[in-house]
Amino acid sequence: TRSTRPQRLLAAVQKNATRGDPRSVVKAIDEFCRYTEWAMNVGDEKGCILDSVVSEVNPATVLELGTYCGYSTVRIATLLPPDAKLITLEFNPDFAVIARQVIAWAGQEEKVHLVEGSSGDLIPKMKEQFGVKSFDLVFLDHWKDRYLPDAKLMEECGLLGKGSVLLADNVICPGSPDYLDYVRNSPKYRSQYFKSHLEYTKVEDGLEKSVFLG
Ligand SMILES: O=C(NCCNC(=O)c1cc(-c2ccc(F)cc2)cc(O)c1O)c1cc(O)ncn1
Numbered sequence: 001t002r003s004t005r006p007q008r009l010l011a012a013v014q015k016n017a018t019r020g021d022p023r024s025v026v027k028a029i030d031e032f033c034r035y036t037e038w039a040m041n042v043g044d045e046k047g048c049i050l051d052s053v054v055s056e057v058n059p060a061t062v063l064e065l066g067t068y069c070g071y072s073t074v075r076i077a078t079l080l081p082p083d084a085k086l087i088t089l090e091f092n093p094d095f096a097v098i099a100r101q102v103i104a105w106a107g108q109e110e111k112v113h114l115v116e117g118s119s120g121d122l123i124p125k126m127k128e129q130f131g132v133k134s135f136d137l138v139f140l141d142h143w144k145d146r147y148l149p150d151a152k153l154m155e156e157c158g159l160l161g162k163g164s165v166l167l168a169d170n171v172i173c174p175g176s177p178d179y180l181d182y183v184r185n186s187p188k189y190r191s192q193y194f195k196s197h198l199e200y201t202k203v204e205d206g207l208e209k210s211v212f213l214g
């Protein structure tokens with residue numbers, strides 16, 4: 001039967017990237033998605049904004065919601081110190097299978113803990129199962145209608161501390177209007193929009209960075 005898009009993306013990584021070289025993995029995925037087949041990675045343009053926020057926060061613990069093929073997982077992990085931890089949640093087992101291999105090809109397995117399941121089920125288990133006190137950075141890139149309920153869930157579970165940063169992809173396209181309204185109007189957050197484009201296209205999109213004020 002026909003291969004899936006994530007399988008074709010992985011094949012491009014294994015063909016064009018150097019094992020253990022995360023930058024070459026990121027480059028191979030971006031070239032594949034720009035010139036061969038579009039895929040919903042955060043991409044190179046928004047990826048640079050992601051990199052700058054990760055470097056600024058310099059997080060010890062990161063939560064990523066929505067792994068997909070592991071592109072942003074690799075970008076984030078590459079910028080973390082060796083003792084930092086990145087937990088990434090993926091609901092779709094077919095995506096998870098590919099992401100594990102992309103993360104391994106990039107040599108980032110040590111810092112990354114990929115957990116399969118729904119964010120709604122897993123977030124309440126973060127403290128007990130992973131010994132997480134709070135997350136310094138959360139990258140939201142999963143189902144757009146889960147951004148708001150999961151942000152509220154993280155608040156309720158005490159997973160956000162003063163200064164914790166939420167960085168959300170796709171706040172314009174496909175869009176997450178209820179989440180945007182919440183973080184921009186809640187006294188609990190200071191929010192900032194980074195205008196960009198939908199990965200590999202000229203369509204407007206952007207990242208919303210929201211600092212939890214406690
Ligand atoms: O998280 C799961 N999917 C990816 C979420 N991400 C997106 O949907 C997403 C979509 C787009 C996008 C934009 C324009 C367009 F025309 C089509 C798609 C871009 C992005 O940058 C995303 O991040 C998922 C899957 C599943 O089967 N079960 C549980 N969860």
Ligand SMILES: [Mg+2]
Pocket residue numbers: 040041042141169170
């Ligand atoms: Mg996205």
